[in-house]
Structures are given as C-alpha cells and as structure tokens.
C-alpha cells in the first residue's frame with residue numbers, strides 16, 4: 130500500500146469464468162496480479178454443488194479449445210471429476226420441422242461435439258486452482274465504481290473507497306462492464322427483444338447425449354444434456370428457451386405442470402413427456418460489442434468486449450480464447466523485455482481476437498434471422514439451403530469444426 134493505494138502490475142476486474150481463467154494463465158509470471166470480484170462464487174452462491182439431483186441453471190457448452198485451455202491450467206480434470214456431459218450429436222430444426230440439420234461427432238472422427246458443464250462447477254474448479262497462487266491477490270467483495278489515471282497507471286476505485294493501481298487493467302466484468310463504461314470505451318448495442326428462460330428438467334426419455342434445438346417463431350429452444358451419477362437413464366437436460374419478454378414472464382410464472390406440458394409440446398415431444406422442472410430464471414438478451422478492446426493501459430475481454438446470443442453456446446468459449454491469447458501476448462512481450470503498459474501488447478491482442486469474435490457474432494445474428502419468422506418463399510429457400518448444407522459434408526464439417534473451436538489454436 131502506498132498513499133492509500135494498493136499497487137499491482139495487473140488488475141483483472143471481474144472474476145467470472147473469463148477473469149478467473151486469465152488469473153490462472155498468469156501463474157508463474159513475475160507480475161503482481163489482483164483479481165477483483167463483486168461477490169465470490171462461494172458467498173452463498175453454490176446451492177447446486179454437493180446435491181446430486183439439482184443442477185446449476187447456468188450451464189455452458191465448452192468446446193475443445195476451451196477444454197484445452199482449462200486443461201493447461203490444471204482445472205479440467207477436477208471439473209470432469211465433479212460432473213459434466215459430453216454430447217455426441219446435435220439436432221437443429223425449425224418450427225415447422227421442414228428444415229433441419231444434424232451434426233455428429235462420429236462423422237468428424239471426434240469423440241464429442243462439446244461438453245455441457247455447470248458454470249458453478251467450472252468456477253469452483255478455477256477458484257480451487259487459484260488458492261495459493263503466489264503472484265495473485267483475490268480482492269472481494271469489491272465493486273468497481275470509478276477509474277482514475279496517474280503517471281504510474283490506472284487506479285480502479287471500489288464503492289468501498291479502496292484504490293488499486295495497475296499498469297494494465299483488464300475488464301472481464303461481463304456484458305454490463307463497469308470498466309468499459311468508466312473508461313469511456315465506445316461500443317454498440319442491440320436489444321434482441323428476447324429473454325432466455327433457463328431451468329433443468331427431467332424428461333420421459335433419455336437425451337441420448339444429444340443437444341436438441343428447435344427454432345420457434347418467437348426464438349430458439351435448446352435442450353442441453355446433463356449427466357449425474359444418480360441418473361443412470363440420462364433424463365436430465367438444461368433448458369435455454371429464448372423468447373419474447375412477455376412470454377418469458379409467463380413461462381416463469383406458470384405452474385410447473387403447465388410449463389412442463391408447454392415445453393414438451395414446444396420441443397415436439399422428442400424426449401417424451403417433460404416430467405418435472407426445477408426453478409425457472411430469466412435473462413435479458415442483448416448483443417453488445419466494443420469498437421476497440423484496448424485503450425491506454427486498459428483492455429477488455431469476454432462478455433465485456435462482446436456479448437452474443439446464447440443460441441450456439443459460444444459466449445464463454447470466445448471469452449476463454451480471448452484470455453488465452455492475451456496471456457500469450459503478455460508472456461511473449463515480457464520475455465522480449467516489454468513493459469505491461471506497452472501499447473503494442475494490447476494492440477496485438479485486439480488484432481488477433483476481434484475478427485474471430487465479430488465473425489461469430491454476425492454468424493449468430495444471421496442464424497437468428499435465418500430461422501426467425503419468414504414469408505413462405507424465403508422459408509422454402511432457407512429449408513432448401515439447410516437441406517443442402519445437411520447433405521454437403523465438407524461445408525457441414527467446416528461449420529461444426531468452427532463451433533468446436535478446432536480452427537483456433539490460441
């Protein structure tokens with residue numbers, strides 16, 4: 130502490146999956162790191178761990194590239210040991226059932242297309258791994274409330290008045306990033322006019338290690354397979370139902386029995402009846418992207434830099450790739466004798482990540498529009514196109530490999 134300011138070389142604002150992964154990736158570097166988080170996951174936030182038949186309603190479909198990063202920092206084997214579910218197939222179809230596409234790991238020579246994990250399980254693994262990391266201080270509770278800069282770097286000020294100085298400040302504080310706002314980093318935003326209803330359900334039939342997604346006129350509905358030792362029939366799925374805000378409100382409020390019947394009909398009873406549902410939550414969906422990921426000694430990563438629709442489950446995968454590239458650039462820069470606040474490092478990071486993130490964002494926007502309500506001639510064209518993609522193995526495999534993260538070697 131110096132003049133009421135705690136001094137660090139690098140401060141990560143936001144300890145979600147992206148920020149905490151970055152902290153792990155910086156282990157062993159000769160820099161003092163602070164990871165700042167409003168509320169740590171074990172502050173009463175882990176009601177799902179230790180309970181076999183309840184799941185965290187927030188899950189992510191991690192691709193191969195993300196699993197590799199988590200493996201490299203020694204977290205993935207612990208996550209697997211708790212519970213997760215590999216899915217080998219993905220079936221996507223439209224409201225009328227006339228346009229459809231089927232992805233299979235076997236056709237790609239892979240064991241799985243991805244792995245569904247509960248966010249709280251990944252976070253628990255990350256924080257367990259961070260315990261005792263020598264160059265790291267976890268600062269929590271701390272809510273970023275203001276920024277100042279002086280000759281030595283950026284000062285992040287918490288609402289408690291605590292001040293942390295950093296040569297490099299990384300904003301990994303999610304879609305509503307305080308760092309992005311306080312630093313005045315311009316960006317764009319689009320309201321999807323949809324909310325996601327998430328919950329866990331038990332179905333009459335096994336999910337068959339398949340991710341199911343039907344595009345309704347009001348938005349996509351996904352069933353993501355879950356696995357736990359107590360469910361030998363594999364009948365639990367995590368639901369992400371994106372729809373109009375009025376319908377989302379209705380879906381959350383309606384009695385469980387009615388919700389289950391409506392959900393089973395919406396997925397065309399592909400998994401039989403929906404027998405039970407856990408508590409339902411709503412998340413507003415917005416598309417956001419920062420024009421630049423770097424400004425002076427501040428960089429953005431993960432949802433703070435880009436927030437996309439959850440329909441292809443790519444948000445956290447992009448964020449993990451961001452911090453893998455950022456850590457790589459910082460390591461290489463420091464090894465070459467550069468300082469952390471050298472503007473070359475954030476610029477290289479931005480150059481390597483922005484195209485990939487924007488590409489994925491516009492692909493998601495295109496898919497949403499493609500599968501949304503269309504007049505009959507366009508609908509026919511879309512279904513014919515989908516049928517073509519489904520039969521054209523090279524194109525289909527290209528799309529699948531991209532979603533699996535096989536095009537990126539961070």
Ligand SMILES: Cc1cc2nc3c(=O)[nH]c(=O)nc-3n(C[C@H](O)[C@H](O)[C@H](O)COP(=O)(O)OP(=O)(O)OC[C@H]3O[C@@H](n4cnc5c(N)ncnc54)[C@H](O)[C@@H]3O)c2cc1C
Pocket residue numbers: 142143144145146147148165166167168188189190191271272273274301302303304305306307325327369412430431432433439441442443444445446447448
């Ligand atoms: C319904 C839904 C389903 C999704 N499904 C998938 C999926 O299947 N696969 C996938 O890859 N992605 C998915 N996503 C997207 C994914 O959840 C996000 O991309 C991911 O959580 C972003 O991680 P992050 O660490 O950047 O941000 P966050 O997870 O938002 O973490 C930000 C952290 O910063 C902290 N914070 C925020 N503000 C402050 C502040 N002022 N001071 C201090 N701390 C602060 C927060 O407490 C939080 O811990 C889904 C999203 C939604 C809404």
